[in-house]
Amino acid sequence: MKSLKTWQVFTLLALCVLHIQLACSIAENGPDPRPEVLTALAANVIIPRYADFQLAMDLAAAEVEAFCAEPSQDGLELSRLAISEAYLLWKRSEVIAFGPHREQPWAIAGKLDLWPVRPENVQEVLDGEGAVDEEGLISVINGAKGLPAVQWLLWERGEDSLEAFTGSAAGQRRCALLTGLSAEAASRAATMVQAWSSEGDDWQLEFANPPGPLGRFLTSQDAVSELVNRMIFTVENIRLLKLGKPIGFEAQGQIQPDRLEAPYSGNSLAACRANLAGLVEVFHGSYGNSSGKGLADLLPEARRAELVTSFDLAMSDSEQSLASITEPLSATIFAAPDEVEATIEILRQLQVVLQVDIAQALAVTVRFNDTDGD
Amino acid sequence: MYARLRASLSRGIDPLGLVLFRVLLGLLFAFSALRFVLKGWVRPTYVEPSFHFRYSGFEWIPTPDLWLLYVLFGGMVLGGLGIALGALYRLSTGLWLVCFLWVELLDKSTYLNHYYLMTLLGVLALVLPLHRSGSLDVRLGLVERWDRAPRWMLWLLRFQIAVVYFFAGFAKLNADWLLRGEPMWTWLRGLDGVPLVSSLIAAQATAIAMSWAGALYDLTIPLWLSLQRTRTLAFLTVVLFHVMTWMIFPIGVFPWLMIISATLFFAPGWPRRLRFFRWHKLPQAPLADTSRLGGPMLAFVGLWCLLQVAIPLRFLAYPGEVNWNERGFRFSWRVMLIEKTGFIEYRVVDPSKDRSWLVSPRNELSPLQYKMLSTQPDMMEDYGRHLASRYADQGLSVQIYADSWVSWNGRPARPALDRNRDLANSASLGSWFDPAL
Numbered sequence: 108m109k110s111l112k113t114w115q116v117f118t119l120l121a122l123c124v125l126h127i128q129l130a131c132s133i134a135e136n137g138p139d140p141r142p143e144v145l146t147a148l149a150a151n152v153i154i155p156r157y158a159d160f161q162l163a164m165d166l167a168a169a170e171v172e173a174f175c176a177e178p179s180q181d182g183l184e185l186s187r188l189a190i191s192e193a194y195l196l197w198k199r200s201e202v203i204a205f206g207p208h209r210e211q212p213w214a215i216a217g218k219l220d221l222w223p224v225r226p227e228n229v230q231e232v233l234d235g236e237g238a239v240d241e242e243g244l245i246s247v248i249n250g251a252k253g254l255p256a257v258q259w260l261l262w263e264r265g266e267d268s269l270e271a272f273t274g275s276a277a278g279q280r281r282c283a284l285l286t287g288l289s290a291e292a293a294s295r296a297a298t299m300v301q302a303w304s305s306e307g308d309d310w311q312l313e314f315a316n317p318p319g320p321l322g323r324f325l326t327s328q329d330a331v332s333e334l335v336n337r338m339i340f341t342v343e344n345i346r347l348l349k350l351g352k353p354i355g356f357e358a359q360g361q362i363q364p365d366r367l368e369a370p371y372s373g374n375s376l377a378a379c380r381a382n383l384a385g386l387v388e389v390f391h392g393s394y395g396n397s398s399g400k401g402l403a404d405l406l407p408e409a410r411r412a413e414l415v416t417s418f419d420l421a422m423s424d425s426e427q428s429l430a431s432i433t434e435p436l437s438a439t440i441f442a443a444p445d446e447v448e449a450t451i452e453i454l455r456q457l458q459v460v461l462q463v464d465i466a467q468a469l470a471v472t473v474r475f476n477d478t479d480g481d
Numbered sequence: 482m483y484a485r486l487r488a489s490l491s492r493g494i495d496p497l498g499l500v501l502f503r504v505l506l507g508l509l510f511a512f513s514a515l516r517f518v519l520k521g522w523v524r525p526t527y528v529e530p531s532f533h534f535r536y537s538g539f540e541w542i543p544t545p546d547l548w549l550l551y552v553l554f555g556g557m558v559l560g561g562l563g564i565a566l567g568a569l570y571r572l573s574t575g576l577w578l579v580c581f582l583w584v585e586l587l588d589k590s591t592y593l594n595h596y597y598l599m600t601l602l603g604v605l606a607l608v609l610p611l612h613r614s615g616s617l618d619v620r621l622g623l624v625e626r627w628d629r630a631p632r633w634m635l636w637l638l639r640f641q642i643a644v645v646y647f648f649a650g651f652a653k654l655n656a657d658w659l660l661r662g663e664p665m666w667t668w669l670r671g672l673d674g675v676p677l678v679s680s681l682i683a684a685q686a687t688a689i690a691m692s693w694a695g696a697l698y699d700l701t702i703p704l705w706l707s708l709q710r711t712r713t714l715a716f717l718t719v720v721l722f723h724v725m726t727w728m729i730f731p732i733g734v735f736p737w738l739m740i741i742s743a744t745l746f747f748a749p750g751w752p753r754r755l756r757f758f759r760w761h762k763l764p765q766a767p768l769a770d771t772s773r774l775g776g777p778m779l780a781f782v783g784l785w786c787l788l789q790v791a792i793p794l795r796f797l798a799y800p801g802e803v804n805w806n807e808r809g810f811r812f813s814w815r816v817m818l819i820e821k822t823g824f825i826e827y828r829v830v831d832p833s834k835d836r837s838w839l840v841s842p843r844n845e846l847s848p849l850q851y852k853m854l855s856t857q858p859d860m861m862e863d864y865g866r867h868l869a870s871r872y873a874d875q876g877l878s879v880q881i882y883a884d885s886w887v888s889w890n891g892r893p894a895r896p897a898l899d900r901n902r903d904l905a906n907s908a909s910l911g912s913w914f915d916p917a918l
Contacts, residue, residue, distance in 0.1 A: 328671055328672065360837065360838050458824060459824050463894035467822040470667050470671025472671075472852075
């Protein structure tokens with residue numbers, strides 16, 4: 108047998124080391140945890156949350172219909188309560204702002220929750236003569252329908268709200284529009300559930316087992332990356348859009364009350380709290396009484412405890428700070444903008460934990476375009 | 482000894498290897514420009530952002546309109562093809578260089594090491610008479626044909642590529658790279674979808690092993706490519722290594738540039754071993770006097786070599802850790818060396834009205850610009866000054882404070898700038914970034 112040359116010996120040795128390394132690595136790490144976590148999130152958090160939203164929206168639409176059939180103060184209050192409940196459930200899903208949430212042909216968020224509402228456009232519909240049933244509403248722009256418009260109709264008149272729904276033809280039309288918009292919102296909620304269902308468009312498969320039929324995510328890491336980015340944007344939106352803009356962040360400090368989210372129902376701060384609740388659910392994989400795997404389970408073991416603690420602390424501070432802002436936000440932005448600014452500052456720490464520490468630990472690229480790097 | 486060295490460097494060599502390098506380099510230049518256009522990157526990179534991060538001293542370079550940008554990219558394609566064909570060579574090389582530099586100097590957020598290498602090779606291509614063989618210019622009688630090329634031309638190009646590899650390897654000799662396997666481990670964790678490999682790469686030990694291999698590769702590959710006994714295996718390793726990095730990371734034409742450059746280390750007439758090039762005859766004519774290394778060319782080569790060593794080492798003159806503060810980071814072949822994630826916002830204070838508000842740079846910048854800004858201190862300061870100037874245009878005299886947090890190679894986030902420093906009223910780059918890390 109011919110003797111081996113030096114480079115051949117080295118190659119053989121390298122292959123042996125590689126082989127041992129491969130065996131150790133697989134034994135040490137087990138299979139890729141991402142598909143399991145994504146599957147758990149879809150099954151335990153996303154789908155049940157949308158199902159609850161659909162249920163709440165159906166109830167709200169029914170309450171509104173009952174109220175309009177026989178307008179009364181009690182009926183009005185029950186309708187408001189039911190709409191608020193459904194709205195805040197929807198707000199918990201803002202962190203899942205991808206797929207049917209914003210992509211065509213569903214693009215449900217734009218049709219269901221384009222805020223701030225445009226009162227002049229809703230008034231235009233009220234003043235018009237066109238039908239306000241399902242078909243008639245198709246031609247109405249998104250800014251004049253969905254849950255923001257429903258809230259405007261229910262709360263905008265303050266103490267005179269009941270009066271606005273009764274008696275005159277205008278009142279009847281207002282009620283018809285309210286009923287039509289609520290029914291349409293309920294229908295959107297059903298579409299969302301259908302979009303995620305395995306019997307429907309199966310976004311569950313698309314999200315949890317990439318690449319799915321639509322090819323929205325090529326790998327599990329793409330789906331994780333999308334989710335982390337949405338978490339970051341959820342916090343940033345609370346800070347800069349929902350709290351910052353009303354106190355004048357883009358207007359050199361001039362208060363901008365028309366930039367508030369849900370000002371008529373007084374749900375501005377509750378919506379922010381619901382956004383954060385949704386974020387916690389995704390991070391920990393918990394929803395209602397159930398708990399499963401969440402994004403925290405993907406963190407590298409060496410840093411998991413530290414990062415989970417950082418997240419929980421920053422989240423707890425953020426929730427407390429949001430809760431400490433005097434209600435309603437529409438008044439506080441004038442009376443005590445410092446309160447709002449202090450909360451924005453505290454929420455910053457949560458954004459930093461997500462955008463800097465957790466994004467790096469999960470090897471996620473934060474909003475990066477597809478040009479080259481080296 | 483010096484005279485002998487000069488004589489040795491001026492000796493004639495078979496030019497065919499250099500001809501093929503020129504052809505491939507020109508084609509790559511053209512392809513790179515065409516790729517950028519076809520990917521649809523021109524508008525989002527250079528037109529959509531209303532602010533560009535300029536290199537210090539190059540603020541005067543005008544920002545071209547979209548049509549002119551396309552003309553510049555067209556110039557790069559044309560220039561690259563001219564280089565490949567050796568057609569109006571100096572004009573083509575100059576055209577490519579001007580167009581490329583104009584675009585590259587528009588915004589430092591687009592800085593890439595391989596664009597810098599392409600620039601350097603473009604300058605060398607302009608200075609060195611690489612068109613004296615195997616070119617249209619020779620065919621058309623525009624320049625005198627050289628049947629042999631001076632050896633110093635090949636060695637200067639080899640030196641340039643060796644510098645890239647050496648400093649890339651030298652920069653990796655740090656604890657993060659060698660002991661923690663970072664940033665390799667972070668990157669590998671982000672990969673999936675490759676059966677078997679995904680499981681293999683998930684371990685830190687694998688990342689450390691790959692990091693060591695990468696450092697050793699960078700530090701020694703020019704040597705293995707130069708030795709005849711190891712050349713074939715070394716070139717296969719080059720191809721394997723760069724194709725692998727091309728598959729794993731979004732690094733554009735960099736792998737192809739390095740594979741092409743590796744051929745410089747082959748024997749000067751290596752293409753003759755390929756059947757396709759056997760038509761190319763090699764007369765034994767003496768080398769023309771013009772190709773001897775002396776006078777201004779010697780001065781150029783000496784200065785060039787000195788700069789190529791000094792520029793990557795300039796970080797030693799700055800305080801602090803270069804991988805953290807990035808002072809002396811660019812133009813230093815610190816390739817694929819760090820992974821940073823960052824966050825940055827600016828607080829604008831209007832003292833006259835006792836008002837303050839936050840500004841998120843996301844509103845004005847492209848995602849790429851924001852990503853670079855959020856981790857690079859000099860750009861953080863640039864943007865702060867830009868904000869001050871923008872508000873000054875509106876008649877507001879404001880203070881600007883940056884709130885920046887950066888995580889580097891898996892470390893917990895830390896502020897990159899002093900939050901209490903008013904960027905609108907502070908001197909340029911100083912000792913204000915945290916040298917503690």
